Amino acid sequence: MHTANVESEAIACLEAISVGIVPVIANSPLSATRQFALDERSLFEPNNAKDLSAKIDWWLENKLERETMQNEYAKSALNYTLENSVIQIEKVYEEAIRDFKNNPNLFKTLA
Known part of the structure; x- marks a missing residue:
């Protein structure tokens, strides 16, 4: 989970996805971190706890999709x-x- 509204480097998120952790990232226009989201399921509206909670719950409830995306996220980190x-x-x-x-x-x- 990456909740920062302002972020320029996104190192922590990159480290997480490089080992296959599926992120949930604030979709803030002032954050470089959102570029790492592979689709909308990993983005939540900034300052919206309900949306954040819904995204976390979705990933927890959908184990097979989460496992698939763990591999996709690890592969995507190779670009960096x-x-x-x-x-x-x-x-x-x-x-x-x-x-x-x-x-x-x-x-x-x-x-």
């Missing part, structure tokens, strides 16, 4: 390995280099 993160940041740098070569004025600082 160090190796994949390095590949993604290299792509960002390559795009910035291309943009600079195509339009150097994009990178002029204000004086």
